[in-house]
Amino acid sequence: MNKEDVKEVIVGALSEYLDMKGINSEVNEHTVLIGTNAVLDSIGLVTVIVEIENMLEEKDIEVSLTSEKAMSSAISPFRSVGALVNFVYDQINEGNAA
Amino acid sequence: MQREKVVLITGTRKGIGRELALFYLGKGYTVVGCSRKEVDFFDDHYSHFCLDVCDEKSVISMVRQVAKKYGRIDVLINNAGMASMNHVLLTPYSTIKKIFDTNVYGTMLFTREVAKVMMKSKKGRIVNFTTVATALRLEGESVYAASKAAVLNFTEVTARELAPYGITVNAVGPTPVMTDLIKAVPKNKINDLIDRQAIKRLGVFDDIKNVVDFFVQDSSDFVTAQTIFLGGVNN
Ligand SMILES: NC(=O)c1ccc[n+]([C@@H]2O[C@H](COP(=O)([O-])OP(=O)(O)OC[C@H]3O[C@@H](n4cnc5c(N)ncnc54)[C@H](OP(=O)(O)O)[C@@H]3O)[C@@H](O)[C@H]2O)c1
Numbered sequence: 001m002n003k004e005d006v007k008e009v010i011v012g013a014l015s016e017y018l019d020m021k022g023i024n025s026e027v028n029e030h031t032v033l034i035g036t037n038a039v040l041d042s043i044g045l046v047t048v049i050v051e052i053e054n055m056l057e058e059k060d061i062e063v064s065l066t067s068e069k070a071m072s073s074a075i076s077p078f079r080s081v082g083a084l085v086n087f088v089y090d091q092i093n094e095g096n097a098a
Numbered sequence: 099m100q101r102e103k104v105v106l107i108t109g110t111r112k113g114i115g116r117e118l119a120l121f122y123l124g125k126g127y128t129v130v131g132c133s134r135k136e137v138d139f140f141d142d143h144y145s146h147f148c149l150d151v152c153d154e155k156s157v158i159s160m161v162r163q164v165a166k167k168y169g170r171i172d173v174l175i176n177n178a179g180m181a182s183m184n185h186v187l188l189t190p191y192s193t194i195k196k197i198f199d200t201n202v203y204g205t206m207l208f209t210r211e212v213a214k215v216m217m218k219s220k221k222g223r224i225v226n227f228t229t230v231a232t233a234l235r236l237e238g239e240s241v242y243a244a245s246k247a248a249v250l251n252f253t254e255v256t257a258r259e260l261a262p263y264g265i266t267v268n269a270v271g272p273t274p275v276m277t278d279l280i281k282a283v284p285k286n287k288i289n290d291l292i293d294r295q296a297i298k299r300l301g302v303f304d305d306i307k308n309v310v311d312f313f314v315q316d317s318s319d320f321v322t323a324q325t326i327f328l329g330g331v332n333n
Contacts, residue, residue, distance in 0.1 A: 043262055047217070050217065054214070062162075
């Protein structure tokens with residue numbers, strides 16, 4: 001899976017969630033996922049992360065986004081869509097997929 | 099034809115878990131079970147996984163396979179458990195770890211993985227197992243009681259965390275029931291415990307099935323974060 005494909009999955013999961021919640025916000029790699037300017041609240045972030053895992057799993061890519069690496073990293077991979085794309089892409093390609 | 103509900107029960111080889119598996123098969127549900135060893139019963143609507151509930155990889159793989167096969171999991175019953183009736187001064191660290199691995203971490207892993215499947219259907223029922231030994235602060239069972247206290251608190255917090263997804267989480271706290279779990283406990287110890295219950299008798303499987311099945315009902319969708327102790331025991 002290349003980076004564009006990963007981005008498509010992440011943007012897809014996020015857009016779907018925002019649509020469902022009636023939140024009107026453009027989604028691109030700069031979209032902020034945590035902190036004060038985030039488009040999501042904490043439960044929203046949890047839901048989207050699990051949804052991304054599920055969507056990847058449907059493509060037979062098993063990756064755990066709740067790894068210790070993700071949770072303990074000094075700069076959170078969940079800070080923006082772009083950061084998350086890089087993180088997921090690395091997880092898949094480092095063979096860290098669970 | 100789609101069976102009524104898909105129920106995942108841990109610890110189905112013997113004791114309460116086995117009874118619950120047969121009970122839900124009898125009700126026409128699809129039951130998926132697990133334990134470290136094979137089961138001695140067979141049913142077209144039962145499938146078994148041999149695994150240790152604290153082995154994360156096996157748990158993830160089992161839940162994924164079940165979700166793939168049935169498309170959903172309606173009910174999770176975290177029944178697998180082990181006890182060690184022992185004075186704290188005589189309890190080896192390896193036993194302490196094994197008890198927490200099975201009772202606490204096993205429950206946590208299955209909850210996490212199954213809840214991810216349940217959230218897709220926006221509903222689900224999780225039933226955990228605690229014990230009256232926790233409520234009674236029973237001497238001689240400190241580690242076991244502490245592990246089940248962890249399960250109780252975990253039940254209450256996850257009930258809140260999973261409520262937005264339509265998933266309820268509750269727990270049952272049985273009194274002693276004659277299974278292998280308590281066969282090594284001296285009779286006078288069991289009698290002392292029963293004496294502290296409001297209703298002074300041993301528990302039977304039906305007592306537990308009744309409470310579990312109450313939590314599992316569709317109509318129990320407003321019941322969450324609760325623990326029901328049997329026999330008239332309060333925490
Ligand atoms: N019986 C009582 O008096 C009583 C009272 C209060 C609460 N409880 C609770 O009720 C639940 C069931 O107890 P029980 O009396 O039915 O016990 P049991 O007769 O000893 O059965 C325990 C079941 O759990 C499975 N199991 C144990 N450790 C496991 C592990 N690490 N991984 C996977 N499966 C495991 C066992 O199968 P394998 O050996 O094949 O793995 C077996 O099927 C437990 O949570 C217990 O704490 C029981």
